């Protein structure tokens with residue numbers, strides 16, 4: 001007899017996040033706040049990490065509580081390894097575990113390479129890439145022990161295609177993609193998936209505040225002829241949490257701008 005197919009599928013997917021604990025870094029505004037709300041709406045208890053704006057973090061938490069969700073907020077500069085560690089350790093102390101880590105915190109310091117300072121290089125690498133090491137290295141042992149984990153890293157189309165005046169940002173976001181694939185390999189047999197989301201140009205306050213002409217030119221280069229919406233990024237994150245057979249991937253949410 002030939003080999004038989006194993007049709008019994010052990011369901012490692014979660015259609016609903018009840019009982020799951022999630023950390024969203026940089027979750028007090030922009031894309032991170034929408035991800036935090038979406039996870040809470042699906043039943044997860046969400047820890048919203050913020051760096052400086054406690055009011056914004058408190059507002060997002062309140063919004064989540066208003067619709068019956070569970071959330072709290074925690075200050076940490078995730079580019080600082082001690083602060084990132086305390087974010088993870090405090091979450092485990094408060095909730096007993098971490099199931100989902102969304103590494104969303106990010107900054108830009110755009111400058112053509114000729115003019116880019118070492119400080120601007122280091123700031124972006126520290127906040128965008130070293131933060132991912134800081135949080136993930138603290139959370140991974142707990143995920144390995146419980147045999148379940150979802151790590152989702154917010155990268156960028158710029159990490160794939162490059163961007164004018166963005167050598168620092170592009171390097172940090174490309175670094176995230178390499179990190180994602182390598183950690184996915186190391187954890188694939190342990191119930192953990194590690195993926196990235198690569199947004200294109202998303203309608204956040206920052207993007208919408210650009211001069212109209214620059215924005216119009218940017219939009220006309222996008223095959224779908226519009227900016228992405230923050231909830232379209234949150235949808236991709238939710239998909240990566242719910243699907244247990246996707247790992248080491250970078251999900252492009254970019255209106256067809258990079259394929």
Ligand code: NAD
Pocket residue numbers: 025026027028029030031032049050051052076077078079104105106107127154155156157198199200201202203204206207
């Ligand atoms: P944003 O500036 O509104 O949000 C970034 C968040 O990260 C803020 O809440 C900020 O306070 C936080 N943060 C910054 N440094 C931090 C630190 N050291 N410690 C903790 N938190 C810190 O920007 P956004 O557009 O919502 O971006 C969210 C993520 O998506 C970023 O990683 C960004 O690079 C990525 N992204 C955004 C776009 C876009 O078009 N907006 C496109 C591609 C990728």
